[in-house]
Amino acid sequence: MVWPISGGAAADIISSPFGPRWQASRGHYEYHAGIDIPALQDTPAHVVADGVVYKVGWLSVDSGLAVIVYHAALGYYTAYLHLNSALVAKDQALTQGQVIGLVGDSGTTDLMHLHFEIRLTSSDYPACTRNPMGYLRRPEASVPAIQITELQARPPYSMTVSVVITASRQELDVNQVCMTVQDRMTGAIVDDQMIDLNRRFAHGLRSARPGWHPADPFPL
Ligand SMILES: [Zn+2]
Numbered sequence: 255m256v257w258p259i260s261g262g263a264a265a266d267i268i269s270s271p272f273g274p275r276w277q278a279s280r281g282h283y284e285y286h287a288g289i290d291i292p293a294l295q296d297t298p299a300h301v302v303a304d305g306v307v308y309k310v311g312w313l314s315v316d317s318g319l320a321v322i323v324y325h326a327a328l329g330y331y332t333a334y335l336h337l338n339s340a341l342v343a344k345d346q347a348l349t350q351g352q353v354i355g356l357v358g359d360s361g362t363t364d365l366m367h368l369h370f371e372i373r374l375t376s377s378d379y380p381a382c383t384r385n386p387m388g389y390l391r392r393p394e395a396s397v398p399a400i401q402i403t404e405l406q407a408r409p410p411y412s413m414t415v416s417v418v419i420t421a422s423r424q425e426l427d428v429n430q431v432c433m434t435v436q437d438r439m440t441g442a443i444v445d446d447q448m449i450d451l452n453r454r455f456a457h458g459l460r461s462a463r464p465g466w467h468p469a470d471p472f473p474l
Contacts, residue, residue, distance in 0.1 A: 255302040255390050256351050258334065258370050259291050267292060269367060272385040287380035288371035297357040299334050299368050307346045318361025321354045331376060335369035336361050
């Protein structure tokens with residue numbers, strides 16, 4: 255997959271990563287189903303892989319003008335939102351890197367940017383979406399720095415571990431958190447847990463919007 259925006263040194267900056275985000279104006283967490291890549295108006299947006307145009311138009315008042323592409327070889331869809339104009343038509347065959355539209359700020363947004371999504375299916379939105387950073391080939395390779403900043407182990411069994419991960423851009427680089435507790439004497443695994451940060455219901459209580467139901471539409 256190629257990066258969906260070209261041109262300019264700032265082309266790889268992400269202004270809003272995938273996952274839960276605090277919406278101060280609304281007073282609660284919301285789920286961001288894609289990544290936001292800021293760009294000047296009419297910056298070309300590129301299809302990330304070969305595919306066929308599945309849909310062109312407004313998906314909702316929030317989405318603005320959007321293009322959705324189906325990638326048969328990959329088995330999933332990519333979506334490009336808030337466009338100023340679309341340069342492709344439904345059922346059109348696309349080759350990787352082809353310009354599908356121009357960046358804008360249509361729909362609900364206060365920033366000129368491309369909202370890019372990976373959708374595993376065409377329905378069940380936004381539960382079908384996945385973190386694009388797990389799929390995209392980044393414009394620059396970077397290894398995150400990991401640092402344990404705090405370790406509290408209070409007797410008898412209460413423990414808190416704080417970890418800070420430093421990445422080159424504002425993105426949710428962490429996809430999973432795994433924790434294993436071993437018996438000191440025998441080495442036997444006493445507890446083994448994994449939290450998948452890409453699963454929408456595994457983010458913990460703080461990310462759940464009160465009264466929100468999975469069938470409800472979700473702000474983009
Ligand atoms: Zn967005």
